Amino acid sequence: MEQLCVLRYDQQSMKRANTFDVIPQSDEDEELLRRLLDASAALWNEINYERREHYADPNRDVWDISEYRGRYGGTLGASTVQQIERKNREAWRSFFSLKKKDEANGMPGYWGNSEDGRELRTYIRNTSYSVKWGEYSRLEILVGKDLKDEYGLGHRERLRLEVRGDPNWKEYDKQGRLELFYDEQTQRFRAFQPVTISEDHFRLAQPLASEEAALDIGANNLVACTTTTGKQYLYEGRDLFERFRETTREIARLQSLLEEGRYSSHRIRRLYDRRTKRRDHAQDALSRDLIERLYDEGVSTVYVGALTDVLDTHWSVETNAKTHNFWAFRAFVNRLACTAEEYGMSVEVRSEAWTSQxxxxxxxxxxxxxxxxxxxxxxxxEGHADLTASVTFLRRQTTVTRSMARPVCLKWDDHDWSESPYSVPNEEHTNPQVASVGR
Ligand SMILES: [Zn+2]
Structure with a gap:
């Protein structure tokens, strides 16, 4: 069987990530943090500019760039200067490898500019920060000597920030490079912390029983799910999909305004970025919400229909492409499989054609x-089409004998998936019968 959870890289350990809000404890701390992130963006832009110049010049080498520690070390600290340079090098490497496959989407971009404002972002080496988890969690990060002097931090002192949120992984064996950025949408500082967890540290859960579940994946209803225990879950995606389409239209509009020969702009990239983040956030939360519910139901195997087959049967080509784009099907299945793995459950993709009709x-x-x-x-x-499809799909994989309970309908509010009353799918029908399974 194909390895679906690609985050898992060997037998003994798993790679996961924490994301959390970071809150400066005073106006001074906030100013310091902003200066740190702004200087990081300025450094990224300088490095990137130099690489672009070298790239354009056949006599120069993209990898051979100036020494920046002298000018930025005092603000950022030597290790952060090195991390930004490394991150930029990674971006160029991936540009070259995509270019080889003819898929490159332009050279690595800038983190904003000094006129319109830079994107506040930095990367901190794994040994240059620490997180203390507890009732009042704290993040401490390295800052350069000059900033320390200016803001009255001691020579060995680090900038201390409050951590808010409840990350999934508080016990781990190794932490990776921390990404710290200002999220303009929520107007908060956010941190992304990759961690490695060994199985000694983290015992995987075992399924409670050997029930099964089948998922129908779409754009309007992101997931319709039926279990062999007779439960049905419907994750509503209409608003999310509508916003995705709005952003896509806005991107197209901005692209049409670009001067000839230009393919992107700072604003366009920011919109792409925001669109992706919004989708990833909702998908992450959906995976966890669904897998936890299925675990409680005693499910051990989750079947996912290959999206292409589903779409070929009754969806238009346009909807098909849009859904693929929006939902990033493979990435979602990967996410689902990784979450399932924590609970000892397996996810199986079934490519057999199955009709939703x-x-x-x-x-x-x-x-x-x-x-x-x-x-x-x-x-x-008469019944809900996507829920019915998940029932039909489940029946093809296994025997279902129980009758269906009333579906649980879930809506996304930008933070959580929460239960809402199951609404009649089509107002023309006043008394829809939900797909019943017992034959
Ligand atoms: Zn019939």
């Missing part, structure tokens, strides 16, 4: 009609 009552696929979210059949069946 099959009637669960009489098995007809020709006579059914789908209108918005409702599937109807001349035999009298």
């Amino acid at each position: 099959e009637c669960p009552n009489c098995g007809s696929t020709e006579d059914t009609t789908r209108h918005r979210d409702t599937l109807t059949c001349p035999c009298g069946f």
Whole structure:
């Protein structure tokens, strides 16, 4: 079977990441932090400019750049100067490898500019920061000597920041390079901390029973899920998808305004970035919410239908492409598999063609009609189309004998997936019968 969780890199350990808010404890601390992130962006831009110049000049070497520690070390500290340079080198390496495959999307970009403002962001070496987890969690980061002097920090002192949020991984064996940035959308400082956890440290959970579940993945309903215990979950994605489309339209509009020969701009990249972050956040939260619910149900195997097959059957090419784009199907399955792994559950992708238009009552696929979210059949069946599809899919994998409980409907509010009353999918029908499974 294909290894779905690619984060796992060997038998004994797993790679995971914490994300959390970081809060300066005074105006002075906030100013210091902003200067640190701004100087990091200035450094990135200088390095990147130099590399672009070298790239354009056949007599020069992209990898051979000036020494920046002298000018930036006092503000950032030597190790952070080195991390920014390394991060930029990685960006150029990936540019070259994409270029080889003819997939490059332009040279590495700048982190804003001094006129419109730089993107506040930095990378801190694993030995140059520490996090203390507890009731009042704290992050301490290295700053350069000049900033310490200016803000009255002791020579061995680090900038201390409050950590807010409840990261999943507080016990780990190794921490990686910390990414620290200002999130303009939420107007907060955020940290991204990769960690390595060994299995000695983290015992994987075992499934409670050997129940199964099947998922239908789409754009309007992100996930429709049915379990062999008779539970159904519907994750509503309409608002999220609508915002994705809005951002996509805005990107297209800005692209049409670009001067000839230019392919992107700072604003466009920022929109792309925001769009991706929003999707990733919702997907991460969905994976965890769903897997925890399935674990409690005793599920040990989760079947996911390959999206292409689903879409070929009844979706338009346009919707198909949009969903793929929006949902980043492979990345989502990977996320799901990694989360499932923590609970000892497995995720299996089934590429067999399965129609979303099959009637669960009489098995007809020709006579059914789908209108918005409702599937109807001349035999009298009427039910939620995506939930019905997940039932049909589940039946193809296993025997389902239990009847279905009322579906749990979940909505995204930018932070959490929370339960909302199950609403009638189509107002023209006043009494929809939810797909029942017992034959
Ligand atoms: Zn029927």
